[in-house]
Amino acid sequence: MSITLNPFIASIPANPLRALFPFAARPGMLNLASGHPSRDAYDHEGLAEALTRAGADFPSWTYGPSAGDPLLLTVLQEHMVEVPAGHRLLVTSGAQQGIDLAIRTLAPPGSTILVPEPVYPAVLSACAAVGVRAVGYGAAASDTAMAGLAEALDAAPDARAVYALPTFGNPTGETLSQAQRLAMLALCAERMIAIIEDDPYRALWFRAPPPPSLMALAPQVPGAVVIHLGSLSKMISPGLRLGWAIAPDAIATPMQEARQASDLQPNSLAQRVALHYLRLGRLDAHVARVRGLYAARHDALVGRLAAAGFRVPPVDGGMFVFVGLPEGTVREGLFERAIAGGVMYAPGPAFALKPGNAAFADLMRLCFVGLSDADVPVAADRLIAALRG
């Protein structure tokens, strides 16, 4: 075939996490790779009730506004999100669509976006698809002044935005302190660069809520501009494919136009299911239960791995921990041995900006929420066995 493709689309890197899906389907596989809630972390009874109510509600079945179902927008503000003055709330198809719309709205082809490294790889796909260059910055919890970000900003004076995942990061699991957040806001505000704050894990804290979001802190930093992205995927159900974006009016309106041009509007049925679920008043108790489940699984997993010599950074919530392999591990063939032994993980290099970057070769991202309580220690033991070759 002699049709020429758009080189931007042809350059999208394969998402290394989605490439792992086929392994997950193998019988008996214990999946520590994918960021999927386990079956016992859904409120099945509440969802069934919400589904029945949504089915009887005609707007589930027809077209709706591009910004989202007005009733859902109201209920989200009652239960989950605060929309600052001068800002608007949009329903998105998961936080990923929010990332895509924010990047496309702020960054023309050929421009630059700064992203933390290691990075959630779907951000790189969203940049590549529209010809936007992703440049990395360091964002370690130990970098209290955000010197890594300052350096990257100085080196990229044409950057159009900074993407950040400051709370229970993916893949790191790390959380930026309030001082780091204020430093990030100040660094971007003085350069008039917007921050895209990806915040899907905020509700999943173990023992104490995380620091306020960048959006909540922004009023303390004159000139700071934040686009805040959230999701129902980690709290209610990823299958609903619903998230939200909160942005200043002047950014939210073109984001909505871009969304309408892409796929007209959010899914009507899923929005009504979410609406009726939130109206049931079950969310707080459900999330509290999930927090307990996830904290226990985290502790069980990292306890076993730390005892086997893994380097385990502190994680206070979310779904992931980015662990270092024990000294002396034979890396060669480790992933294949793990798969053969019935456990899968996301290899560190999956989170590098450039394929083949060896910087994260001694690390693996483990999702501690997807397995049952009984399976977590089994998965840890299989991983430890795979190390031994």
Add this chain to the structure above:
Amino acid sequence: MSITLNPFIASIPANPLRALFPFAARPGMLNLASGHPSRDAYDHEGLAEALTRAGADFPSWTYGPSAGDPLLLTVLQEHMVEVPAGHRLLVTSGAQQGIDLAIRTLAPPGSTILVPEPVYPAVLSACAAVGVRAVGYGAAASDTAMAGLAEALDAAPDARAVYALPTFGNPTGETLSQAQRLAMLALCAERMIAIIEDDPYRALWFRAPPPPSLMALAPQVPGAVVIHLGSLSKMISPGLRLGWAIAPDAIATPMQEARQASDLQPNSLAQRVALHYLRLGRLDAHVARVRGLYAARHDALVGRLAAAGFRVPPVDGGMFVFVGLPEGTVREGLFERAIAGGVMYAPGPAFALKPGNAAFADLMRLCFVGLSDADVPVAADRLIAALRG
């Protein structure tokens, strides 16, 4: 705020059809403007049954593949679509996402796509959002050799694709003959230009099925490349936001990558509802009933309008008719008089490539499917009354 936006996104024209939504909500308004099925054109019983089954089916609630739920892909091929050898089927969020992905995959920023004029305006939004120039071609049913397309192709040697809606067109309601389809395929094949065939209305014929799709005819024309887009919105429910794209492997794979970068995957819950609905075996009877409903409403509407002097082109299916105002109509203030009289229509200029183009000022697009049998003649009478000023 001093943040600079991507000029492509800032240039998206407001969708004039979505701008009509607020009028539709006025009490007592009879809506001939929007392409929405009426409540009695849904299989409510079948949808309720499908919803119950989907709720009990865990994949409804979690992540799934970017190309679509494998079971839905299978069932679509059993019931609705034929996928030629060397082609792949993708589930999309309505045909609009198919349009967006096809344009983005074929056309880099700065390149050209040919679109029929008058045109479905969301195609222009999809082009503008990615910096692609839309250039019009004539595609009247009377242009048997597709001379309008040949002329436009000759004038745009750099065109990357031709967008077409050849079956029960929007806004025209017209259908290209088989000879016109073969001419279109030949014109594009000899220039090695792909055709994006938007085909959401195919099943909604009144008395006889339409000619084969461009995709079905393509094997007769060596070198022809067609991306075929379909939708469940007009047959089952627009709220499901589900459609499909069929494209040659070399185009379908990057379309899937672009989709994954945009929003990861189609809605899991909606896909399972569609899967279970199609498995119920109710679709054929449902669509047969809808065909009868729509044909009767079309006949009732155009009969009354023709008697009042409207110029009514022949329409053999679908949802729309693009009628000419009677001679001597006072155009000034007509839309406002219609709204005040409780009826709304889509003004002809909404379908021009350039805002302010007066070419379609004497036309209006009427959707004859959204009102009940009882409301159709009332809407026609209100429209006729509005003409009188």
